[in-house]
Amino acid sequence: MTIPEMASGSNFIRTIISDDLASGRRKTVVTRFPPEPNGYLHIGHAKSICLNFGLAQEFSGRCHLRFDDTNPSKEETEYVEAIKEDVQWLGFDWGQHLYYASDTFDQLYLWAIELIKQGKAYVDSQSAEEMRVNRGTLTEPGVASPYRDRSVEENLELFERMKQGEFPDGSHVLRAKIDMASPNINLRDPAMYRILHAHHHRSADNWCIYPMYDYAHGQGDSIEGVTHSICTLEFEDHRPLYDWFIRELNIFAPQQIEFARLNLSYTVMSKRKLLQLVKENHVSGWDDPRMPTLVGMRRRGYPPAAIRTFCERIGVGRSASWIDISVLEDCVREQLNDTAPRRQVVLDPLKVVISNYPTDRSEELEAASHPQNPQAGTRLLPFCSEIYIERADFMEDPPKKFFRLGPGREVRLRNAYIIRCDKVIRDEQGDVIELHCSADLDTLGKNPADGRKVKGIIHWVSARHAKPVAIRQYDRLFQLENPDKADNFLDALNPESFRVTEGLAEPGLLNEEIGATFQFERVGYFTIDSKDSLPGQPVFNRTVTLRDTWEKIKE
Numbered sequence: 001m002t003i004p005e006m007a008s009g010s011n012f013i014r015t016i017i018s019d020d021l022a023s024g025r026r027k028t029v030v031t032r033f034p035p036e037p038n039g040y041l042h043i044g045h046a047k048s049i050c051l052n053f054g055l056a057q058e059f060s061g062r063c064h065l066r067f068d069d070t071n072p073s074k075e076e077t078e079y080v081e082a083i084k085e086d087v088q089w090l091g092f093d094w095g096q097h098l099y100y101a102s103d104t105f106d107q108l109y110l111w112a113i114e115l116i117k118q119g120k121a122y123v124d125s126q127s128a129e130e131m132r133v134n135r136g137t138l139t140e141p142g143v144a145s146p147y148r149d150r151s152v153e154e155n156l157e158l159f160e161r162m163k164q165g166e167f168p169d170g171s172h173v174l175r176a177k178i179d180m181a182s183p184n185i186n187l188r189d190p191a192m193y194r195i196l197h198a199h200h201h202r203s204a205d206n207w208c209i210y211p212m213y214d215y216a217h218g219q220g221d222s223i224e225g226v227t228h229s230i231c232t233l234e235f236e237d238h239r240p241l242y243d244w245f246i247r248e249l250n251i252f253a254p255q256q257i258e259f260a261r262l263n264l265s266y267t268v269m270s271k272r273k274l275l276q277l278v279k280e281n282h283v284s285g286w287d288d289p290r291m292p293t294l295v296g297m298r299r300r301g302y303p304p305a306a307i308r309t310f311c312e313r314i315g316v317g318r319s320a321s322w323i324d325i326s327v328l329e330d331c332v333r334e335q336l337n338d339t340a341p342r343r344q345v346v347l348d349p350l351k352v353v354i355s356n357y358p359t360d361r362s363e364e365l366e367a368a369s370h371p372q373n374p375q376a377g378t379r380l381l382p383f384c385s386e387i388y389i390e391r392a393d394f395m396e397d398p399p400k401k402f403f404r405l406g407p408g409r410e411v412r413l414r415n416a417y418i419i420r421c422d423k424v425i426r427d428e429q430g431d432v433i434e435l436h437c438s439a440d441l442d443t444l445g446k447n448p449a450d451g452r453k454v455k456g457i458i459h460w461v462s463a464r465h466a467k468p469v470a471i472r473q474y475d476r477l478f479q480l481e482n483p484d485k486a487d488n489f490l491d492a493l494n495p496e497s498f499r500v501t502e503g504l505a506e507p508g509l510l511n512e513e514i515g516a517t518f519q520f521e522r523v524g525y526f527t528i529d530s531k532d533s534l535p536g537q538p539v540f541n542r543t544v545t546l547r548d549t550w551e552k553i554k555e
Ligand code: ATP
Pocket: 033, 034, 035, 036, 037, 038, 043, 044, 045, 047, 048, 068, 230, 231, 232, 260, 261, 262, 263, 269, 271
């Protein structure tokens, strides 16, 4: 998998815009993010959001949020609210500039009448099937509809009656009269309006004719004064049509610019497939922490700044490319390494008895929350004569480079003393169940006085004070790089993408805030789940591992 543009983070649209400003072709920069409210936003949308809002910010312009709600049957208010929340969460603000395509229905209707009057639009009464056949193919020109030469008067009357609801769905459409022989099929008299007797989430039952995307979108841009209308590459062949409407209506002309959409490995982004994952309960909902949705990533603990960094780092180009998901995960790690407070949690406990520490004693050790950032403060770690360490941090017969604990060896307990393993206790099967160690009580916050070198540092929790917490070990949702390569993308689901375990946590973790993210030292980054945590009973979602371990596990 290649990661083209990644290193450079280049962005050709930035260059177009600064040239436009320098030459005086544009005085300001107005962009827009135009989601269709028929699903939740995903990481692909984030690329578009960061691009549009980012450019507006960079050039002191503005970016509009416009709901492309021209399709009445599929859209829902639930999605409108979720999309607004997601854009804000990503850190962007549309200010006063919130728009709906449906708010332009009146103007679009008047413009349609204008085009009819100019002889540039007509009502076609062919069936959908006839229209499809007569549109022609890439190699054959289309065939003109027998209704193509209807008079202006007849067209005006029929269009009015379409609007009045006199005709059933699909019986007529309004088409632009352009060129049935155009090599670009989009210009072969594209539909502008169709009849749909359907309720709309905003315009209610005011309309039973609805504008097609191609007719609504560019005119919406023009009405809002959008200067640079940025969209994905599939719309390149629509650009001549976009420009045709603007020219024929003689209205403000935005410039459409296309860029390559984001494709991310181990991920699907089609809304249809995401919906299927939700509907068929392959995930717990749109906000399942394994989903590529922004609500999912938020719940998983991805910081918005990491997603913005990712979008900047992958750059914006014009050739379709795949980005490896590890690039996104690395951005999350980098961000959290800087910001996440450190805590100690043991996932697979092995008991250690500190034999020279009084059993009736305990103390609280001060521990920094962040090694590089003193402002993150400190917390108190209880310590006593019994602790747990990670089972993997002890080896009976350690290889050379193993700097953790082994019989007779010394190791530093993070934020506490150096201990030496004196005795290994086993059960009847011979499995190690406990270690007896002695602590060098003169090594708190300092090295041994006699100059002994102790290389390893391990984390631990106090056995008497630690609290059990639920830990969700999330991993990638798909195990194939490109899930669409499977016969059915569902076959590519990773059966190990979700595992619940229990950890033993330093006690302070029970009282942290919902949504807070921590580095469990030497283990990974974890976030307190916003849905399933109860007061004093946090559920931790693994946000990301400390290092990329994917290849090692899977190959
Ligand atoms: P559909 O049109 O099938 O419902 P969509 O993904 O195009 O799905 P929209 O709501 O229309 O969804 O998308 C809103 C904006 O986000 C569009 O400008 C679109 O180009 C952009 N966008 C969507 N997916 C991606 C992606 N993978 N990479 C970059 N931009 C994207």
